[in-house]
Amino acid sequence: MTSQYSQTAPANRRAFLKTATAAVTIPTAAALVGSTLPGTAQAAEPTELPDFAPVPAGATGPALNAEGYFVGRINGNLYWVTDSYYQAMFLSTREGVVLVDAPPTIGHNLLRAIADVTRANGRPSKVTHLVYSHSHADHIGAANLFGKDVVRIAHSEARRLLLRDADPNRPIPTVTFDDHFDLHVGGERLQMAYHGPNHSPDNIFIHAPDHATLMVVDVLYPGWVPFKNLAVSQDIPAWVKAQDVAMGYPWQTLVGGHLGRLGVRADGDVQKQYIADLTASTKAAMSLDPTPYFEKYGQMGNSWAIFKTYLEAVAEQAAAPVVAKYTGVLAAADVFTTDNCFAMLESLRIDAGILGPFSTRP
Incomplete structure (x- = not known):
């Protein structure tokens, strides 16, 4: 992954924050309340649409x-x-x-x-x-x-x-x-x-x-x-x-x-197996080493970047074998399986208490 920053970040979080606030003018909360975003938001025209696997007959x-x-x-x-x-x-x-x-x-x-x-x-x-x-x-x-x-x-x-x-x-x-x-x-x-x-x-x-x-x-x-x-x-x-x-x-x-x-009833059986496979693959992918994500974004003090990149990487890793198994079996296996792994990952963390590297430290 590449960073949006081209220069070397300060060695610690305190120094990073000091440097960042010196370089960027941050509006106060009071100034933001009631303010509007400049310009008018417009949907961008897609330049290239992705291809997906054919829908099974x-x-x-x-x-x-x-x-x-x-x-x-x-x-x-x-x-x-x-x-x-x-x-x-x-x-x-x-x-x-x-x-x-x-x-x-x-x-x-x-x-x-x-x-x-x-x-x-x-x-x-x-x-x-x-x-x-x-x-x-x-x-x-x-x-x-x-x-x-x-x-x-x-x-x-x-x-x-x-x-x-x-x-x-x-x-x-x-x-x-x-x-x-x-x-x-x-x-x-x-x-x-x-x-x-x-x-x-x-x-x-x-x-x-x-x-x-x-x-x-x-x-x-x-x-x-x-x-x-x-x-x-x-x-x-x-x-x-x-x-x-x-x-x-x-x-x-x-x-x-x-x-x-x-x-028909067979459809329910197939979906239940898909969910079982998706759950098992997501649990297995939660062993992904988080160190690179903490090293890259932790020094910037960007906690959300750590979570975003790590959780998305887990979801992508979990989805790969599920997509391979169900492409040609269930339509759109390559369209929504990564998103479904992400939702399962969040549920495992929040509902089941399987927190991976974000669990209680020794």
């Missing part, structure tokens, strides 16, 4: 129609909708439609997909119930499309978070529950359960037992590695445990909320 889903969506039957009166990035699920009942999630990337195509199905089966097209898997805007940011009369169902923590966010695109749920909620509408049923925080504090499991289908969002990613930083989950140990909870349900089809295809 088994990771892709059905082709989209001219409007940019696909709607298909899962089983009986249970259907799913995707735009190849996000997914929703709905039950067509004698009394109307029960919809689970309303991703804004699909948006008005949800209405078109529901119309496609109900026109064919002669059932009502009105959405009478809307279930929120969790409060995140990327999954329910089109919830305002379904009017004020729809019954909105979510976990009680989702209600608290949505009240805080005050987003008109995500109306407050009208029905909430803490542990379990069974919904019966027009001869169909959904079983909702809360198993504790995982990806988010309010993420629930939606089971359609009559159709052998489970919808749980941002936990399992059929055919793909998990999204960046282990699905940007707020509780990594609980998120890992949620995969076991999901596999404990008697489902044959999984609606994971993301990407272009449905899941």
Whole structure:
């Protein structure tokens, strides 16, 4: 690694700080409060975009129609909708439609997909119930499309978070529950359960037992590695445990909320193995010698540079064998595995107390 400093740094931290403050005018905290950054920030045009491994054929889903969506039957009166990035699920009942999630990337195509199905089966097209898997805007940011009369169902923590966010695109749920909620509408049923925080504090499991289908969002990613930083989950140990909870349900089809295809049980098994390999590789890489990082950046008094360079080096070392094993098996193994190793590394440090060179000194 190269340093941004071309001259030799002072021998000790005190001398370095003295030299640095003499050469640089540092504004006071009072001067910074209320000040604005000069100029207008603009996104730079990328000069060269990276190349990644091809997506395995088994990771892709059905082709989209001219409007940019696909709607298909899962089983009986249970259907799913995707735009190849996000997914929703709905039950067509004698009394109307029960919809689970309303991703804004699909948006008005949800209405078109529901119309496609109900026109064919002669059932009502009105959405009478809307279930929120969790409060995140990327999954329910089109919830305002379904009017004020729809019954909105979510976990009680989702209600608290949505009240805080005050987003008109995500109306407050009208029905909430803490542990379990069974919904019966027009001869169909959904079983909702809360198993504790995982990806988010309010993420629930939606089971359609009559159709052998489970919808749980941002936990399992059929055919793909998990999204960046282990699905940007707020509780990594609980998120890992949620995969076991999901596999404990008697489902044959999984609606994971993301990407272009449905899941089967083998997908859950592969992801669990990916996480096990990622965890083991990260633990092993934590033996990386930190001395060069302390020597280079410690003399500059730059503690954050020590942490940044060392932790990133551990993540890169941990990712290498995992990427090699899963390239061609899981899509985007070379895209997000280093980020996922970094998230696992931080969880091992913070949640498991495996601190590596930052542990208690003798």
